[in-house]
Amino acid sequence: MAVSVVLRAGRPALLALLAAAVGVAFVVAALLVVWDNGLVAGPAMILVAYALSLADNGPGLDWTAPLIGAGLVVVVELGSWSLELRDGAEEQPLRRLPAIALLLAASLAASALVLAMGAVHPAGGIALWTVGALAAIGVLVLIRRPPTSEDVGRG
Amino acid sequence: MTLLTTPRLRAAVWLTAAGLFAALAVGRAELVAVIVPFALLAVAGLQNRRLHTPAGSLRLDRHRVRQGDRVDGELELQSQTATDRLEVRLALPPGLVVERDDLCAVALRAGESVTFDLTLRCERWGAYSDARVRVRRYDRLRLLADEHDIELGKTLRVHAERIALRAVARPHETEASVGDEVSRAKGEGIELAELRPFVAGDDLRRINWRATARAGELVVNQLHPERNTTVVLLLDVLTDIGSERGAPLDQGVQAASALAERYLARRDRVGLLAVGGGLRWLRSGSGATQVHRIADTLLEIRALVAAGSEPRLLSIPLRTIPPKALVLVLSPLLEDAIVRTVLELRGRGFDLAVVEIPPLPYLETKGQDAEVAVRLLRLERDLLRSRLRARGIAVVEWSEDRSLEATIRAMEEFRRRARVVHA
Numbered sequence: 001m002a003v004s005v006v007l008r009a010g011r012p013a014l015l016a017l018l019a020a021a022v023g024v025a026f027v028v029a030a031l032l033v034v035w036d037n038g039l040v041a042g043p044a045m046i047l048v049a050y051a052l053s054l055a056d057n058g059p060g061l062d063w064t065a066p067l068i069g070a071g072l073v074v075v076v077e078l079g080s081w082s083l084e085l086r087d088g089a090e091e092q093p094l095r096r097l098p099a100i101a102l103l104l105a106a107s108l109a110a111s112a113l114v115l116a117m118g119a120v121h122p123a124g125g126i127a128l129w130t131v132g133a134l135a136a137i138g139v140l141v142l143i144r145r146p147p148t149s150e151d152v153g154r155g
Numbered sequence: 156m157t158l159l160t161t162p163r164l165r166a167a168v169w170l171t172a173a174g175l176f177a178a179l180a181v182g183r184a185e186l187v188a189v190i191v192p193f194a195l196l197a198v199a200g201l202q203n204r205r206l207h208t209p210a211g212s213l214r215l216d217r218h219r220v221r222q223g224d225r226v227d228g229e230l231e232l233q234s235q236t237a238t239d240r241l242e243v244r245l246a247l248p249p250g251l252v253v254e255r256d257d258l259c260a261v262a263l264r265a266g267e268s269v270t271f272d273l274t275l276r277c278e279r280w281g282a283y284s285d286a287r288v289r290v291r292r293y294d295r296l297r298l299l300a301d302e303h304d305i306e307l308g309k310t311l312r313v314h315a316e317r318i319a320l321r322a323v324a325r326p327h328e329t330e331a332s333v334g335d336e337v338s339r340a341k342g343e344g345i346e347l348a349e350l351r352p353f354v355a356g357d358d359l360r361r362i363n364w365r366a367t368a369r370a371g372e373l374v375v376n377q378l379h380p381e382r383n384t385t386v387v388l389l390l391d392v393l394t395d396i397g398s399e400r401g402a403p404l405d406q407g408v409q410a411a412s413a414l415a416e417r418y419l420a421r422r423d424r425v426g427l428l429a430v431g432g433g434l435r436w437l438r439s440g441s442g443a444t445q446v447h448r449i450a451d452t453l454l455e456i457r458a459l460v461a462a463g464s465e466p467r468l469l470s471i472p473l474r475t476i477p478p479k480a481l482v483l484v485l486s487p488l489l490e491d492a493i494v495r496t497v498l499e500l501r502g503r504g505f506d507l508a509v510v511e512i513p514p515l516p517y518l519e520t521k522g523q524d525a526e527v528a529v530r531l532l533r534l535e536r537d538l539l540r541s542r543l544r545a546r547g548i549a550v551v552e553w554s555e556d557r558s559l560e561a562t563i564r565a566m567e568e569f570r571r572r573a574r575v576v577h578a
Contacts, residue, residue, distance in 0.1 A: 030162075039162040044173050051177040051186055065185035073192050076166045080297070083162065087291075088242045088260040095262065096239075107192035114191045118184030129179075132187070136175040139194075142168065142201055 019049035027075060031082055039079045043072045061119055066111030073107045074100075157302045159291075160200070164298040167196040200298030209234040209241065209263070211305040213288050215275070219312045225254060226275045226311065230288055233268035242291040243271065246304065250279035250313070251286055280315040280408055282454040283307070312454050315405065318413040322563040323421065324549075324570060326481035327506045329382035344380035351377050385424040385439050385477045388414060390453075391486030391493045392431030395460040396517060403487040403512040404460075408453050410485050410510055410559055415449045427452055428475055430496065431459030436475045471496065473503075481506045487514040488539060488550075501546050508549040508566055511540070516555055547573055 023045030030038025050068055077100055085093065174190030215228040230243065243258045256273035263269060275286075287304040294300070329339070341348050350366050353373030366374040388411045395404045411427065418425045419441060426439030427449050437452050476482060482505050486493050501507050513536075520529050540550045551566040553559060 036162045037165070040166045040169050043166055044169055047170055047174055047186075047189065048177065050189065051181050051183070054183045054185060055181055062183075062185045065188040068185075069189040069192055072170065072189065076163055076170075076193075080161060080163045080166075084240065084242075084260075084293075084297070088244070088258070090240065090260045090262070092262065099239075103192075106195075110191045110195060111188040115184065115188040118188065128184075132175060132179050135194075136172070136179060139168070139172045139175060139197070142197065 013052055016049045016052040019045050019052060023047075023049060027079060031079060034083055034086060036083065039076055039083070042079075043075055046072065046075075061115065063115065065115055066108050069111040070104055070107045073104060077103065159300045159302055161293070161297055161300055163296075164197065164200040167193040167200065167298070171197050196296065196298060199296060200294075207234070207236045208301060208303055209238070209290060209292060211288070211290060213286075213305050213307050215307065215309075215311060218309050219314070220277055221314050222277055222280050222316045224277050224313075226277065228273050228275065230258075230271040230273065230305070231268060232263075232270075232290065232305075233266070234263040234292075235265060237265045237295075238263050238292050239295055239297065240293040242293075244289045244291075245273070246287050246289050247275070248281075248283055248285050250277070250281050251283055251311075252276045252278055275311075277311075277313040280313050280405065280454060281457055282310050282312050282451075284310040286311060312451070314450055314454065315409045315412055318409055318559050320413045320417040320560055320563065322560050322567065323414070323417055324481060324483060324508050324563055324566050326384040326386065326479065328479040329384050339379070341377050342380040344378040346379040346381075348377045348379045350374050383421075383423050383441070384418075385426070385480040386414070386418050387426040387428055387439060387476050387480045387482045388449075389428045389430065389482055389484045389486075390456065391484070391488075391490070392429050392456050392459040393490045393493055394487070395457065396487075396489075396514060402517055403489075403514050404457070406512045406553065407485040407487075408456070410512075410553065411453055412450060413559060414483060414563075416446055419443075419446050424477075425449065426475065426477075426480070428471065429453075429456040429459055430471070430493070431456070433459050434471070435459060436472075438475070439477060439480065471500070476500070476505060479506075481508065484509040485512065486510075487512045488536070489514055494539065494543075497543065497548065498546065501548055508570060509543065509551070510559075510562060510566070511550055511552045513552055513554055544569075544573075549573060 023042045026038045026042030026045060029035055030042060054062060081096065081100075090096070171190050171194040174186050174193070178184070178186035178190075209232050211230065211232040213228065213230050215226050217224075217226050220226055232241065232243070234241065239262055240260050241263055242260045245253055245256065245258065247253065252275065254274045254276045256271065258271050258273070261269055284307065286307045289302060289304055291300050291302045350363055351374070353362065353375050357375050361375040361378075363374050363376050390407050390411050392404065392407075395402055397404070415425045415427070422441060424439040424441045425445060427435075427437040429435045429452070435452065435456060437448055440448070482500055484493075484497055484507065486497075486509065488494060488509070488511055497507065497509060515529060515532065518529075520526065540552075543550045549566050549569040551562050551569065553562040557565075
């Protein structure tokens with residue numbers, strides 16, 4: 001996926017290549033040394049590489065974006081599953097495959113829907129900017145208090 | 156219960172944030188399309204903060220075993236709601252080892268229960284109340300997990316290996332109650348002490364007719380009464396050095412247990428005094444109950460192992476040691492504090508003997524420097540022994556090549572020959 005992101009750039013973009021390489025290295029390290037955060041940083045770097053490649057790609061919409069999104073979902077999902085299996089084998093590991101397939105299909109559909117909406121209003125003006133800014137603020141509010149270790153037993 | 160985020164949720168949150176900012180910066184809708192699945196996952200994960208903890212119990216088939224024994228047990232888990240993945244892991248304290256288990260991650264339907272069998276091997280003595288099973292349960296999307304511990308219902312008590320003992324170190328003085336120890340005093344008893352002329356009031360059954368015939372006057376037998384004694388076992392818990400081969404504290408506990416059993420079988424009174432970071436004592440008593448009291452106290456003394464700086468002088472309350480008691484010190488004599496305490500007790504006039512548990516077999520001694528250090532340590536310990544013996548304290552080393560029985564006999568031999576010095 002990282003290779004496709006780099007190749008999508010009109011010309012070999014050094015920064016995109018670097019970001020993609022770092023992202024792949026993070027994911028590989030996460031799987032080799034059981035490093036949870038590698039599965040967070042790795043896909044994030046690949047996303048950055050994709051953003052850099054888009055900058056070189058002209059004003060037209062990239063219709064492969066849903067595939068990139070689904071690819072990232074697969075990387076995170078399978079990577080996390082791999083780490084979970086090291087913590088303890090499951091009785092019926094294949095039972096998880098339909099759920100992953102469903103997640104993948106839903107991801108593709110959601111991405112395609114958003115992209116289609118973007119195509120209807122390619123330059124959404126102030127309204128699109130407002131929605132984007134509100135969404136960014138919302139995410140900041142959500143991650144400001146991450147429930148990494150919360151004792152809910154007292155509540 | 157602890158709520159944990161999985162890498163999936165963390166990735167979803169951070170990718171959503173990074174994607175939105177990148178989309179705003181670059182001005183491309185494609186980036187929003189890429190992160191939409193992650194944004195939906197993040198929202199789903201952060202909304203679902205309540206998980207239903209599965210109920211469970213951890214049971215063992217025995218709760219009182221000897222070191223080296225194996226204990227079978229079972230873990231039963233029941234989930235009120237359906238769960239996609241339930242991870243089960245044993246969190247055991249050092250000294251307990253899982254020999255066999257069939258633990259794995261399971262998926263449970265609502266109301267379904269599952270039972271795991273396991274076998275534990277008890278490698279070291281102690282009272283284990285903190286053995287537990289850690290259960291991690293994931294939500295349906297595996298974005299959040301909650302972790303909680305299932306504790307052992309009842310404390311597992313692992314007693315030290317038993318040593319059969321016949322020899323005992325005899326106290327210089329006996330108590331007033333009847334026992335197995337022949338008193339130095341004279342009175343009613345079985346053992347002959349001496350012959351003396353008959354005086355008015357003597358029991359006629361005590362007249363020794365042969366001696367009377369030889370002496371030409373009435374001669375009676377004077378007897379030693381059989382009395383019990385009081386022994387206080389002073390166990391040094393100041394350090395717990397050790398390796399895979401064991402630890403001096405293990406030997407100390409074994410010796411204390413064996414000596415207590417032996418003395419109590421002789422109808423003596425036995426007390427226990429464990430000195431470490433704190434002090435724990437058990438008043439001297441007799442009978443089968445005292446055997447159990449001492450055994451249970453010994454299991455819990457590891458909590459006394461001194462941490463950090465060594466105390467300057469251990470203060471031992473006077474009432475913990477009866478005046479006529481023999482104080483048997485079980486110690487590797489590594490800390491100055493215990494040596495000072497032994498000398499102080501001797502100074503107070505207590506009858507004292509030391510079973511020295513050599514620490515050297517438990518230390519890693521590789522390399523030339525270590526050899527020199529070991530030689531110096533040996534010299535230092537020889538000097539210490541001489542110092543204690545000069546005060547009339549029997550110090551006998553319970554070395555690897557000698558049984559506890561032989562050690563106690565050597566101690567008794569020393570005490571018989573040694574001149575009692577009252578400081």
